[in-house]
Every structure is written in C-alpha cells, then in structure tokens.
Amino acid sequence: MEIVVSGIRPTGKLHLGNYFGAVTNFLHMQENYNTYFFIADIHSLTTHPTPEDLHGNVRQVLAEYLAMGLDPEKCALFIQSDVPQISELYTYMNMNAYKGELERSASFKDKIRTQPENVNAGLLTYPVLMAVDILIHKADYVPVGKDQEQHLEMTRTFGRRFNNLYGVDCFPEPQAFSRTGKLVKVPGLTNQGKMSKSGGEGDAIFFDDEEKVTKKKIMRAVTDSGPTEPNSEVSAPVQNLFDIMDLVSKPDVIQHFKNAYSDCSIRYGDLKKQLAEDVWAFVAPIRERIVEIKSDDKALAKAAQTGADKAIASAERTLKEVREIIGFRRFY
Ligand code: AMP
Numbered sequence: 021m022e023i024v025v026s027g028i029r030p031t032g033k034l035h036l037g038n039y040f041g042a043v044t045n046f047l048h049m050q051e052n053y054n055t056y057f058f059i060a061d062i063h064s065l066t067t068h069p070t071p072e073d074l075h076g077n078v079r080q081v082l083a084e085y086l087a088m089g090l091d092p093e094k095c096a097l098f099i100q101s102d103v104p105q106i107s108e109l110y111t112y113m114n115m116n117a118y119k120g121e122l123e124r125s126a127s128f129k130d131k132i133r134t135q136p137e138n139v140n141a142g143l144l145t146y147p148v149l150m151a152v153d154i155l156i157h158k159a160d161y162v163p164v165g166k167d168q169e170q171h172l173e174m175t176r177t178f179g180r181r182f183n184n185l186y187g188v189d190c191f192p193e194p195q196a197f198s199r200t201g202k203l204v205k206v207p208g209l210t211n212q213g214k215m216s217k218s219g220g221e222g223d224a225i226f227f228d229d230e231e232k233v234t235k236k237k238i239m240r241a242v243t244d245s246g247p248t249e250p251n252s253e254v255s256a257p258v259q260n261l262f263d264i265m266d267l268v269s270k271p272d273v274i275q276h277f278k279n280a281y282s283d284c285s286i287r288y289g290d291l292k293k294q295l296a297e298d299v300w301a302f303v304a305p306i307r308e309r310i311v312e313i314k315s316d317d318k319a320l321a322k323a324a325q326t327g328a329d330k331a332i333a334s335a336e337r338t339l340k341e342v343r344e345i346i347g348f349r350r351f352y
Pocket of ligand 1: 029036037038039040041042165204205206207208214215216217
C-alpha cells in the first residue's frame with residue numbers, strides 16, 4: 021500500500037476550517053493508504069514553549085484528532101518525540117544539507133524577518149527535520165499546502181543526494197498528495213478570507229467553544245443589506261454563510277434559503293439562526309468526545325503507544341539500512 025506522511029502542528033483548538041480542510045482528508049487517507057500522522061512536537065521547540073504548554077498542547081491535539089475519527093488501528097498517529105530514530109536520522113542528514121540552500125528557504129527568510137531575536141540553528145535546519153519526518157517512512161505522498169511545496173522539493177533533494185552520495189536507492193522521491201475533487205476552503209465569519217485562528221475575535225468556530233459562544237459568533241457574522249432584485253448576485257459575506265451551510269446543513273434547508281435569497285424574501289436573522297443550530301449540531305458531539313478523551317489518560321496512553329510502536333517499527337527499518345549504508349557497522 022502506498023505510504024502517506026503528514027505532520028500536525030501541536031497547537032490545539034481546531035476550528036471548522038481545520039476539520040473540513042485537513043481532518044476529512046486524513047479520515048479518507050487512513051482508509052486507503054498506509055498513513056503516518058505525527059504531532060510535530062520537536063519542530064515546535066524552535067519557539068521555546070514551556071514544558072507545561074508543550075505537553076498540554078500535545079494532549080489537546082491528540083484528543084482532538086482521536087475525537088474527530090483518526091483511528092489508531094487504521095493509521096499510525098504518533099508523537100514525533102516518541103520516535104528517537106527521527107532525531108538520529110536528522111543528525112546524519114544534517115551533514116549533507118548546506119548552509120546556502122537552507123538560508124534560501126522561504127520559511128527561514130520569513131523567520132529572520134518576523135523574529136530576528138530568535139534565529140536559532142533549529143530554524144535553519146527545519147527543512148532537514150521535515151525531510152527526515154517524510155524520508156524515514158519512505159513516503160510516497162505528502163499532503164502539502166502551497167507554502168510547503170518548497171520543503172517537499174528540499175526533501176527530494178536531500179533524499180536524492182543521500183542516494184547519489186552512497187550509490188544506493190534508499191529513499192524514494194515523495195510527491196505532493198492531491199486528492200481528486202475540489203479543495204474545501206472554509207470561509208471565516210468576519211469576511212477577511214479563510215477561517216483562521218489568527219483571524220481575530222469571532223472569525224473562527226472552534227470545537228472548544230461552548231454553545232452560547234458558537235451561536236453568538238454566527239449571529240454576529242457580517243452580512244449585507246439584503247437582495248433587492250430577484251436572482252441578484254450573492255455578496256461575499258453572505259456567500260460565506262452559504263458556504264458554511266453547504267458543509268453542515270441538510271440539502272432541503274440549503275435549498276430553502278437559496279430560494280429565499282433568489283426571490284428576495286430572505287431574512288438574514290433566520291438564515292443565521294438556522295446556521296447556528298446546524299453548526300452546533302455538527303460540533304457538539306465532537307466537542308463532547310474531545311472533552312471525554314482529554315480526561316481519559318488510559319485512552320490517550322493507549323493511542324500514543326499504538327502509534328509510537330508502528331512508527332518506531334517503520335523508522336527503525338529505514339535506520340538500520342541507513343546505518344549500514346553510511347558505514348556504521350557494529351563490531352559487537
Ligand atoms: P493551521 O494550523 O491553521 O496551519 O491549519 C492546519 C490545516 O488546516 C492546514 O492543512 C490547512 O490547510 C487547514 N485549514 C486551516 N484553515 C482552513 C480553512 N479555513 N479552510 C480549509 N482548510 C483550512
């Protein structure tokens with residue numbers, strides 16, 4: 021079966037955009053591929069989190085992904101730092117990654133600009149660690165956003181360079197994973213583009229939000245003054261509400277409001293009320309599961325251990341081969 025690797029940022033509090041834009045893809049992938057999903061806690065050290073924050077965030081993210089349907093029996097959902105082989109391969113691969121090419125990485129240049137007070141070596145070699153996350157499982161595919169394409173290209177470069185240096189065919193070249201069908205972009209509620217954590221107060225619907233908060237955010241969403249002519253074009257902020265409705269509401273409900281827009285009888289208050297109900301009906305059971313799993317130490321331990329076992333087995337297979345290739349051959 022083809023292998024897919026994907027990282028998960030250990031910043032908790034997922035919102036509807038994450039769910040429909042990323043998690044649904046994961047759910048599809050775990051059914052059809054040999055998948056390795058890792059919570060990138062080593063990567064996050066570049067920003068120096070406190071131990072409590074780091075652990076708390078990993079716990080939150082693990083609980084959220086489990087609650088949303090990632091199944092430890094179907095995929096390898098693991099925490100990056102539970103797999104020491106990753107750090108070992110990172111050390112080896114750093115020897116063949118060059119300062120010039122690392123400095124040219126767009127994300128590194130970005131960090132120099134945004135946090136000049138903390139340009140650490142981990143940031144410089146971030147693409148090497150990223151490459152290792154992928155190469156260590158000999159991934160065929162990586163689901164990447166536009167901003168990550170350069171990292172994937174660097175991953176191929178590092179893998180190819182290793183193969184050429186030693187005259188081996190150890191690492192395959194991973195490709196960007198694109199699922200057929202259209203990419204879902206969930207709009208935010210404040211009409212500033214896609215729903216995002218950094219979109220300001222009221223932009224995103226978090227699975228962590230209570231019922232009152234969730235509904236209030238929707239009732240306060242930006243709209244316009246209403247259609248004045250039949251079949252007029254829908255303005256961007258209203259289209260955003262329809263787009264979210266498309267994801268969570270029943271087809272007849274969606275049709276009802278689209279018709280009401282077309283014949284100008286729509287009342288945005290009713291639209292938002294319905295949307296608030298439907299969003300809450302969607303979010304509430306997942307939210308409940310997150311709370312449940314987060315406080316269930318046994319369930320978290322079992323999931324993390326199952327994931328680590330699978331990832332370690334795969335990583336150790338590659339590492340064994342790599343050590344032999346490099347010339348680390350044991351005398352005992
Ligand atoms: P982030 O933590 O914001 O970088 O997002 C994690 C993942 O969720 C990425 O793969 C994004 O593509 C996806 N994502 C975040 N926001 C949205 C959104 N509004 N619509 C669709 N996908 C999103």
